[in-house]
Amino acid sequence: MEVIVAEHAGFCFGVTKAVDTVYDQIRDKKTNIYTFGPIIHNETVVGDLEKKGVKVIENIEDLSGIKEGTVIIRSHGVTKQIHEMLTNSGLEVIDATCPFVKRIHRIVEEESGKGKGIIVVGSGNHPEVEGIVSYATGPVFVIDSPQMAEQMRADKETEYTVVSQTTFNKNKFQETIEILNNYGYNINIVNTICNATDERQSEAEEISSKVDAMIVIGGAHSSNSRKLYEICSRRCENTYFIQTLEDLHLNLDKSATLVGITAGASTPKNIIEEVQNYVRTNF
Numbered sequence: 175m176e177v178i179v180a181e182h183a184g185f186c187f188g189v190t191k192a193v194d195t196v197y198d199q200i201r202d203k204k205t206n207i208y209t210f211g212p213i214i215h216n217e218t219v220v221g222d223l224e225k226k227g228v229k230v231i232e233n234i235e236d237l238s239g240i241k242e243g244t245v246i247i248r249s250h251g252v253t254k255q256i257h258e259m260l261t262n263s264g265l266e267v268i269d270a271t272c273p274f275v276k277r278i279h280r281i282v283e284e285e286s287g288k289g290k291g292i293i294v295v296g297s298g299n300h301p302e303v304e305g306i307v308s309y310a311t312g313p314v315f316v317i318d319s320p321q322m323a324e325q326m327r328a329d330k331e332t333e334y335t336v337v338s339q340t341t342f343n344k345n346k347f348q349e350t351i352e353i354l355n356n357y358g359y360n361i362n363i364v365n366t367i368c369n370a371t372d373e374r375q376s377e378a379e380e381i382s383s384k385v386d387a388m389i390v391i392g393g394a395h396s397s398n399s400r401k402l403y404e405i406c407s408r409r410c411e412n413t414y415f416i417q418t419l420e421d422l423h424l425n426l427d428k429s430a431t432l433v434g435i436t437a438g439a440s441t442p443k444n445i446i447e448e449v450q451n452y453v454r455t456n457f
Contacts, residue, residue, distance in 0.1 A: 282337060392440065
């Protein structure tokens with residue numbers, strides 16, 4: 175079986191930075207290490223950190239019982255309010271928010287401060303988007319699809335700055351922008367989909383269009399991995415979404431000769447290699 179592995183599969187810059195930050199603290203033999211939220215959306219990585227003594231704080235209430243230690247802010251970032259509470263907690267705080275997400279925080283805060291409305295294109299219940307929204311001081315809308323853009327009802331006299339979740343589907347973002355323009359909204363677009371996401375999605379689309387089966391590796395709660403699966407599914411009927419090799423149950427007919435593999439930004443390299451080696455050896 176011939177296997178094509180996407181060049182940009184696996185950890186992106188922001189994820190690498192965040193995960194390395196936690197392992198550095200472990201290597202420095204720090205005690206009482208916490209992450210605010212899972213450091214990344216990958217159960218394998220989070221589980222390994224937990225085995226090494228790193229605890230996950232799920233909400234601000236969990237913080238109240240902690241008197242000493244180090245709290246690392248997850249790669250997706252946190253809300254402005256939580257960031258301020260962490261800063262004032264008396265604990266050591268290390269901000270491992272992805273720099274591209276931090277940039278969106280600054281854009282939203284500055285544009286909102288100028289009196290502009292904010293439109294965030296992304297998943298409203300995703301921690302990254304929750305953090306972005308918290309930096310707006312005026313009107314803010316979250317749109318997760320072109321269909322939702324059609325249903326939006328807002329003041330068309332207001333000037334809006336549009337930003338995107340870093341891992342949003344680029345094609346859906348463009349569709350959403352077209353609809354907002356068609357409905358006559360006064361918008362200034364800042365495309366904040368990060369380059370790694372753009373490259374990953376383009377590559378996944380290209381590979382999935384020419385293979386007999388496509389494997390997408392990512393965490394169950396990984397937004398960018400799910401979007402890769404959506405993209406690949408439209409191009410390749412035999413698309414599989416898995417977290418680890420244990421989830422892989424390839425059902426290929428005898429004429430299949432080519433399998434593609436891609437992975438979300440939170441997928442460790444060793445898992446990608448395991449899947450790749452298994453497919454090459456067993457099919």
